[in-house]
Amino acid sequence: MNAQSSPASGRLSFSLGGVLAGFRACVPVSLGVAVYGVLFGLLARQKGLSWLEAQSMSLFVFAGASQLIALDLWGPDLPVVSLIATTFIVNLRHVLMGAALSPQLLRLGAAQAFGSLFFMTDESWALALGRWADDSRRGRASDAAFLLGAGLAVYTFWNASTALGHVLVRGLDDPARYGLDFAFTAVFTALLVGLRPRRADVLPLLAATGAALLVLRFCPGKWYILAGALAGGLTAAVGPPAQAEEQRP
């Protein structure tokens, strides 16, 4: 690993301290994730998946939404191609998420960057994004291992809770009863506020919100996220220049 300190365009540090900071920051969110991990394990058992199958999915696919959708398609005559295609489509938003983190990830070694990306989820992505935006606002050097640490927290809780749900738990079939379904909305709302949007960001945000709501009405699944992201990005691209444009590295 490169131990030299990093000027603006050089390597970023990637330390154990960064991993631990990311992990710690992500534990509260991961508890919310675990509720859905238990639900996944439970539903997988009901669908007839063995523990080995359910756990392999959580260990190697590690993507909550597509795993839950896969359960819906799962059956005795396995629709192999549509399962894989659906998984890819549900996860297309990751392409834009990974690209959004590229200013930091491009300043890492390939193994560090592409290894970290295996563990990238909506939650760890948003936390790392917020952390690194905060770093650059304060003129503080970022530790790029934060993304990996946050991802590992989600990974640990997701897998432990999958096992728990498959083997042990009965009856936690409705997280909404405890308001836990709202935990994710709350987390992402707080992270959005933490980005401190400027006036130039308002129009893209409105476009994103509008497109997401529109697509939500007509398409099932997670298409609304991709649609909103593209609408927001395109609005910004064709709109007047934002004065903050040069501030993010």
Next chain:
Amino acid sequence: MTPLATSLLTICGMAVATYISRAAGLMLMSRVTPGVRMRRFMHAIPGAILASIVAPSALAAGPAEAVATLATALTAWRFGNLPLAMLAGVAVVLGLRQFVG
């Protein structure tokens, strides 16, 4: 193929598809040097994704969720503390759901 082999291979395929989606963004960005419009596009993506994730539950789920989203945003704005904002949102939604659907 035995059913178990088929399902494990399918899971393998799902894993590869997911990893490609996670790695593709960085691979693209390492090959392209973005111009002005591309930079504006990328600059807007994070907020746009967060807004899109939040929109259905904040604006299309009902009054309890809308008010709770507002409470979360205000708490986050005032205290800048993520767990606290999360707790505030869940508490408000849980409380309000007693009264409104």
